[in-house]
Each structure stands twice: as C-alpha cells, then as structure tokens.
Amino acid sequence: MYTVYGGELDWWYGAMGCFAYSNELWNSYLMFYDTTNTDQYEFDRLLLFEDSFIPWQKADHPVYGEVEIGGFSRNFGRLHPGFLLESDSHRNAAFCIYNAWVTPKLEVKDVRVKTIGGGLKEVTATVENKQMLPTHSGNNLKYRIDPPDYIYLDGGKVIAGMVVLDKDMGVNREQKKNPQRMEVSNIEGYQHVDLKWIVRDGSKFTVRVESVKGGRSSAESE
Known part of the structure; x- marks a missing residue:
C-alpha cells in the first residue's frame, strides 16, 4: 500500500519468518x-449529518499569528x-481467526514396528501437516x-x-549424523513426511516432532 520503515508486519515476516497478515477495515x-x-464531504453531510467536519474558524497562533482551524476531525x-x-x-x-486456524499443525501417526532379523527392528512413522500453511515460510x-x-x-x-x-520403489534419503533426531527442512501444508529407523533393542517406541511454527506432537507404537 505504501512504504513503511520499521513496520511490525515486515519485521514479523522478514526477521522472524512468520506468516503475517493485516487488513484495513475502512475504505x-x-x-x-x-x-x-x-x-x-457528501458522506459527512448525508450520513453523518456534518458531525465529522469542523467548520473553519480563526485563531491566534503564538508563532504564526492569525490562522484558521477546522476540517475533518482526527477520528474520520x-x-x-x-x-x-x-x-x-x-x-x-x-x-x-480463520487465518490463525490455517497455520501449521503437525501430527505424528502410524507408528509401526517390524522385526527384520539380526536383533534389529524397523520403525516407521508419518508426520502430517493437518493445515494449509507450511512449517516454514x-x-x-x-x-x-528457524531450525528445521x-x-x-x-x-x-x-x-x-x-x-x-x-x-x-524403496527410495530413502539417509541422515548420517545423529539419526535418532531426524531433520526435515519444511513440511508443506496438507502434506506428510514418512520416516524410517533401524534400531537395536527396545520394545516400545515413541516418535515425537518438535517444530517452531508447527508445534509438537507424539505417538507411541502399539
């Protein structure tokens, strides 16, 4: 609409990476x-009964001398x-409220465990974004x-x-470093990410997600 310096909305999006929204009520x-x-003037005369326009009147200004004060009030x-x-x-x-409702919301589901031999188990899970906006702008x-x-x-x-x-097709992207904590750069709106771990020992497993903008969620294996 116009150039803004130090605007809050620009700061939220540019510096904080948030989805910022604003709208003006009156036009x-x-x-x-x-x-x-x-x-x-016609609107003030016909609908506001001249309540918003203050008639011009003369006044003495300490610096400029005689001036006129009036016009539309500051509330108009x-x-x-x-x-x-x-x-x-x-x-x-x-x-x-609707804009706030469509912000990202993550949910962990379908945690499954399968024995694959050699004392190893395969744990799979899905993390779904239930809302329209992604976890990262x-x-x-x-x-x-923000971190992933x-x-x-x-x-x-x-x-x-x-x-x-x-x-x-059995196509995976392995994370070599610290596989216990998988890093996903972004989860799009209404999309999901499937994950797989190979583990030794353990009988009960919990998958949990932590996202700065998408919140937290967890689910346990059956």
Missing part, C-alpha cells in the same frame, strides 16, 4: 458502496463511523531463521534413520 468504497462516488477517515463499526469488526475478527527457509522440524525416535539404540521418498 472509501464503503461510504456509498459505489466506486464512482467517494466524496467525503481511518476507521468506520461508530454506528457502522460493529458489523465489519465481527467480519474482520472472523477473517483473522519462503523467507524463513532462505535465511534459515526435528523428529525424534525414543526407545532402543538407533542404528540408521532416513526419510522415505518413495515407499513403493
């Missing part, structure tokens, strides 16, 4: 619900007139503002850990 269209008529133009505010405030609140990823989403396996000694890229 000139709402005066007459007509894009061709945005006359503030940026927000609704009081009697029109309640309806649009409610609509705006509903809009903001583009700016967040570009500047590495961490997915932990508790129970037994982890020998190997990997992200499953294709279950049918």
